[in-house]
Amino acid sequence: MLPGSTGVKIVTSIVLISMALIALHFFYEWVGNTFLDSGGTVG
Amino acid sequence: MTQVAEKTDDEVDRPQLPPASLGYRLIRGTGLTLVWLGVLTLGFVAHQLWITTFFAKQNQADLAVELEEHFAVAEITEIPYVPVVPPGEDPPEVDPSIVQGAAGSPGLLRAESAPEDGVAFAEIRIPKLESLADGWAVVEGVSLSDLKNGAGHMPWTPLPGQPGNSVISGHRTTYGQPFHDLDLLEVGDHIEVETALGVHIYSVKEVHVVKPTDVWVTHPRSGAWLTLTTCNPKWSARERLIVAAELIAGPNAEVILGRV
Numbered sequence: 001m002l003p004g005s006t007g008v009k010i011v012t013s014i015v016l017i018s019m020a021l022i023a024l025h026f027f028y029e030w031v032g033n034t035f036l037d038s039g040g041t042v043g
Numbered sequence: 044m045t046q047v048a049e050k051t052d053d054e055v056d057r058p059q060l061p062p063a064s065l066g067y068r069l070i071r072g073t074g075l076t077l078v079w080l081g082v083l084t085l086g087f088v089a090h091q092l093w094i095t096t097f098f099a100k101q102n103q104a105d106l107a108v109e110l111e112e113h114f115a116v117a118e119i120t121e122i123p124y125v126p127v128v129p130p131g132e133d134p135p136e137v138d139p140s141i142v143q144g145a146a147g148s149p150g151l152l153r154a155e156s157a158p159e160d161g162v163a164f165a166e167i168r169i170p171k172l173e174s175l176a177d178g179w180a181v182v183e184g185v186s187l188s189d190l191k192n193g194a195g196h197m198p199w200t201p202l203p204g205q206p207g208n209s210v211i212s213g214h215r216t217t218y219g220q221p222f223h224d225l226d227l228l229e230v231g232d233h234i235e236v237e238t239a240l241g242v243h244i245y246s247v248k249e250v251h252v253v254k255p256t257d258v259w260v261t262h263p264r265s266g267a268w269l270t271l272t273t274c275n276p277k278w279s280a281r282e283r284l285i286v287a288a289e290l291i292a293g294p295n296a297e298v299i300l301g302r303v
Contacts, residue, residue, distance in 0.1 A: 024083075024086065025090070025094075028086070028087050028090040028091065029090075029095075031087065032087075032090070032091050032095070032217055033187055033280075034280070035279070035280060036091060036216060036217065036274075036278050036279065036280060037091075037214050037215055037216045037217045037218075037274045037278070037280060038255075038274060038280040039185065039187065039190035039195065039212055039213070039214050039218075039274070040190075040212040040213055040214065040215060040222060040272045040273035040274050040283060040284075041185045041190075041195075041197070041212045041255075041272065042212075042253070042255055042256070042257060042258055042260055042261060042272055042283055043255075043256065043258045043261070
């Protein structure tokens with residue numbers, strides 16, 4: 001599916017997976033802070 | 044001798060499968076979607092339970108060092124005690140000899156300069172609660188990034204140990220869950236807050252639940268109060284659990300209590 005040699009495919013996969021995990025981390029943070037535990041501040 | 048050329052992977056003859064029916068494809072697609080949703084949900088639970096706490100505890104270790112440095116360099120001054128007047132109340136009658144005492148007299152409060160945003164300046168300890176028995180660093184500010192690191196002091200309220208209503212917020216179920224068991228506090232339990240001035244001891248007077256928009260819990264109060272706020276119920280940001288405690292001992296307690 002990915003273009004290039006095996007080495008390029010591995011590097012591309014690592015970059016894509018890292019980007020997906022970082023995006024997921026921020027998405028999870030937003031959901032958690034919005035719905036589960038905002039930190040308890042008032043106002 | 045005849046040479047037979049080897050076929051590559053793409054050229055290998057594979058048995059031709061009949062095209063998948065629509066029903067099969069629908070079931071397969073639904074199954075895969077559900078599997079991925081399950082994986083994402085489990086990932087979310089793991090993130091909230093363990094990953095946020097892992098980072099919060101790392102940050103707490105760093106803040107403990109920062110706190111020691113802050114205690115060593117904090118600038119401490121003496122200021123005249125001016126009683127706080129809550130909104131709608133008349134100013135209390137004050138003995139001028141105490142309010143305007145000379146340096147070192149009971150009329151002066153010890154005070155430290157306001158910490159910068161995000162800086163650890165205090166440690167909160169609640170002996171009754173396992174999660175806070177050993178202390179948790181308090182940083183200045185209540186933004187999401189501040190509260191990832193530690194409990195957060197609302198900058199527009201007085202610092203702990205000062206007259207008025209000092210407000211500290213903290214996570215209940217994520218980021219180290221410092222205020223996880225705040226609902227176990229009862230009237231009379233003690234809360235300790237250590238600042239550069241020393242240890243301020245508060246006695247719990249009120250435990251109640253309010254809406255997230257009930258900002259009156261942060262309003263000034265006469266005397267010296269500490270208000271802790273966190274989410275309620277656990278795993279929901281729907282309400283706020285409020286614990287209000289009054290100063291009973293500490294570097295400024297005698298001056299403040301003598302005037303209330």
